[in-house]
Amino acid sequence: MSDSYTLIKGSVPLLISMPHNGEAIPADIAEVMTAKGREVADTDWYMDRLYAFAKALGAYILMPKYNRYVIDLNRDPDGVDLYPGANNTELCPTTAFDLSPLYKEGCAPTSEQITERVKNYWQPYHQALKSTMQAIKAEFGQAVLLEAHSIQSHVPRFFQGQLPDFNFGNADGKSCSPELISTLVGLDYAPYTMVCNGRFKGGYITRAFGQPDNGLHAIQLELSQFTYMNEQAMTYNETLAMQVQPKLEALVKALITFAATLSKNAKD
Template identity: 45%
Template structure:
């Protein structure tokens, strides 16, 4: 199934994979307003649908954005409050890139009316689709498992010190997922990452954005986690065309497969 805002592939299992930052399309007229550097779309979660393509064989539902996070950030609240108060971040309709350089040419940033228009036209359709898929899955299985898939350059000094771990799992500090399920997922990640020589952390710099926090409601049968990957583990992250690297991705995919098998294979206790 396709839509002008997102791509949706329905599966029959309890797992829903959300990919809100993989889009590269720009809204009409936006390209002419962006700087040359912004037009590289450097902050995209590049190749995430390809990296997680194996999840289709697990019966997962895959929801992926078509439009760039420079149009509107689908992992921010529609009201625009900061995910990480007191820390550097980017906003609902960002005006700077991750490294702090301007997105827009002088005087071209969106005003409040345009931000509201983007929220209505792009943010709401994606979230309506995500909510509907979670409800569909929950109606079928009695619960739903939401995996919010992200990636970022391994070094962004404005956002974090040093090199980011290869895998950064977020559970909203435990609030978005059943604790036993969280323990099983973390154990699977840590074991597989160690076997592949990769690094990982849980609830480090990235604890989960709006999607994880808003939809992860264990008491209501929806369990959510976010994964932020260091991009140099599966692609060329430094310069366009930001090529996918199958030789690097294979090792990372083995870890992600182990993690998702633990996540998607879980069932709530009966009784």
């Protein structure tokens, strides 16, 4: 446990990171935000609840305390766009996904404030990611990172129409071995839809930490919130969640099996 994140230590070579799961906003930031901003509507809601089964499977789990509106942990600290030429959100977002302002007029974060947020929130989370992946690799010989995300099924700012249910990204094949993505694509997702490297190819964390030649494999899953939530009310739907959780559990088990197999081969 840290002031800005929670790390649950596991016993298998899989780390599940949930960088957009945090809901808190520090008081000094909240007071200059709009009412819309304080709603933190673009949170990856309930990831910890949806993946609660993963703890019993032995996965390491990393979650931030603070919301992505404070600072986006899945963005380059230098402000480089994830998708050049497309509509992108900033390191410290100033608008919500629906383009409504997050800050009162004249109160958007300054460059000095952004630098401070990188120091206080971004760096600790990424240091925890780095040290945990290194510890897993040191113990098992290989490490797998699952970036667990979710998003509303309709966000015109980023994509047209309805998003597929399971959206995998591995930086167009660069962040994990071909065998890993083949394993994931080969799972049974029915009745849900699935796509790999579609609108979402993996964010900064997937791209930075996925180094398959060094035994570090990263994959991002952007799950449609339509599969487990009442989207407009932003509430958890237990009935829907219980239907999609077996698919997520099969996914996590496949990642653990893959990682364990790689680890065994690395030691042989």
